[in-house]
Amino acid sequence: MSLLIVGSVGIDTVKTPVEERFHLLGGAASYCSVSASFFVPPRLVGIVGEDFPQKHLDDFKKCQIDLEGLQILPGKTFHWSGEYFGEDLGARETRVTELNVFENFIPTLPSLYRQSQVVLLGNIAPQLQQHVLGQVERPHFVIADTMNYWISSTLPALQQLLKSVDLLLINESEARELTKESNLIKAGRTLLSMGPRYVVIKKGEHGALLFDHEEIFSCPAFPLEKIVDPTGAGDAFAGGVAGYLASRLNIAIKGDEIDKSLLREAVVYGSVMASFTVESFSLEKLHSLNTGDIEKRFQTFRRLSAF
Amino acid sequence: MSLLIVGSVGIDTVKTPVEERFHLLGGAASYCSVSASFFVPPRLVGIVGEDFPQKHLDDFKKCQIDLEGLQILPGKTFHWSGEYFGEDLGARETRVTELNVFENFIPTLPSLYRQSQVVLLGNIAPQLQQHVLGQVERPHFVIADTMNYWISSTLPALQQLLKSVDLLLINESEARELTKESNLIKAGRTLLSMGPRYVVIKKGEHGALLFDHEEIFSCPAFPLEKIVDPTGAGDAFAGGVAGYLASRLNIAIKGDEIDKSLLREAVVYGSVMASFTVESFSLEKLHSLNTGDIEKRFQTFRRLSAF
Secondary structure (H helix, E strand, O other): OOEEEEOOOEEEEEEOOOOEEEEEEEOHHHHHHHHHOOOOOOEEEEEEEOOOOHHHHHHHHHOOOEOOOEEEEOOOOEEEEEEEEOOOOOEEEEEEEEOHHHHHOOOOOOHHHHHOOEEEEOOOOHHHHHHHHOOOOOOOEEEEEOOHHHHHHOHHHHHHHHOOOOEEEEEHHHHHHHHOOOOHHHHHHHHHHOOOOEEEEEOHHHOEEEEOOOOEEEEOOOOOOOOOOOOOHHHHHHHHHHHHHHHHHHHHEEOOEEOHHHHHHHHHHHHHHHHHHOOOOOOHHHHOOOHHHHHHHHHHHHHHHOO | OOEEEEOOOEEEEEEOOOOEEEEEEEOHHHHHHHHHOOOOOOEEEEEEEOOOOHHHHHHHHHOOOEOOOEEEEOOOOEEEEEEEEOOOOOEEEEEEEEOHHHHHOOOOOOHHHHHOOEEEEOOOOHHHHHHHHOOOOOOOEEEEEOOHHHHHHOHHHHHHHHOOOOEEEEEHHHHHHHHOOOOHHHHHHHHHHOOOOEEEEEOHHHOEEEEOOOOEEEEOOOOOOOOOOOOOHHHHHHHHHHHHHHHHHHHHEEOOEEOHHHHHHHHHHHHHHHHHHOOOOOOHHHHHOOHHHHHHHHHHHHHHHOO
């Protein structure tokens, strides 16, 4: 099935206790798309400025990412700069957010894109996610990622969006913030009551929980001794989930219900892609992978939780 | 195989935001033994005062716990009182610890006990754990639990003990404290280098990790919406692990190596017993269980992490 991805495309500066790196490819849609591209060729909806390096466009093309929906406008590309702290880089401080061309981003989908069957609404303003989703004619499966900023600043728009979402991806602290429940199991069930049929709560080093109205799947975390750069882990997770589902969804939807075992596998593939992403800065590790590496790590996840 | 358990037996007062309960059966060995008793009849090594209620002795006997090693001395029984805070009772404050007869506890094992094949050294002073272990003639498998108090107050004795232990059980924050590693994967591997052939790091609502020198097993947590009383969860976990291993260990040891799939199952049974324990005060839930309940929850764990 076809996969549409919308989100930010940007240039990042990332500082860790070990190293500082400049002019990195960043943005939610970049991580989502490159991650998803190992499963299906995604359609990217985003915006960059004229300063956006040709090299990154070439890399996207090498990944078979459809760039018809990527606007290139006069001006500067979205820029984010952040610093991570602690041995496991668990704390983050944003230094700079320059929206630049992203500030006035109101995408109109190319006509082919309107037929997309799986839609991944990457982590951007919920109003923008809704605007994109509204242009897709009959989406089969809608996945949305979000973050604390949208919970605190645009809650009504986020709540409205959740009514149109099949699968919500959210991290542990954001799930607690959005539901006001400290118990994660209660939080997951409360999120289901807000609209999505499926919810994934991402717990970093503790793995992820997939909720539906009947059951819970506990996905382990890949045992990582060293994290180089956590940026984009959640986006790569989303891309892995969406890409795998899109690649299998012709057999995954039975009537109106999705095949739950495929959904579980999708969460594991999301975890695989996130675990690779944090092993290098930016998309460097993802760009070095082949499908054999991904399959091998998927099997490691299987062995990790088998009993 | 036979199972020896040593630890405290006490009377607890437990306060939660919802309720305060007095005169509860408590102590590491109580939880360990009752939990293990669903798998094998354990031998209990401990001490109580003459005030220890006959009802609790009768309950131990009903569980087929061998009490030959339980000394009853003039004086008062060990008493602990604590309070839990927060919705998930994640924070604990100890109000009272009265050692009473436990203060001068230097157990001499009954002769039959010296032949025990599996030994569970419950959470007491490492010197005392060592003293008991030294009296067992040829233990096949030694399991030790510990806590932050012993790491900070009697570290050399704990380090000495670890050299004689096959399986160490320790919680997340204690693992970090003992190894000075914030990354849990590094912490687990560092613990292995301190002596034990196997290490379990207990992560509460995030499950548990089993380490050996070759691989890691990630055991999920049972999804609990409500925790009534967290007291004894770690001890019940230890009892479930030790009891299951003792019940299967004639087939689990191949040469000098333990069957790893049985060890994984033991960690799941430990998690099953811990998950039941926190659903009521003291040992009330465990006393209400039958083996069918335990098997059913074990199967729920299987479904929880299957993909």
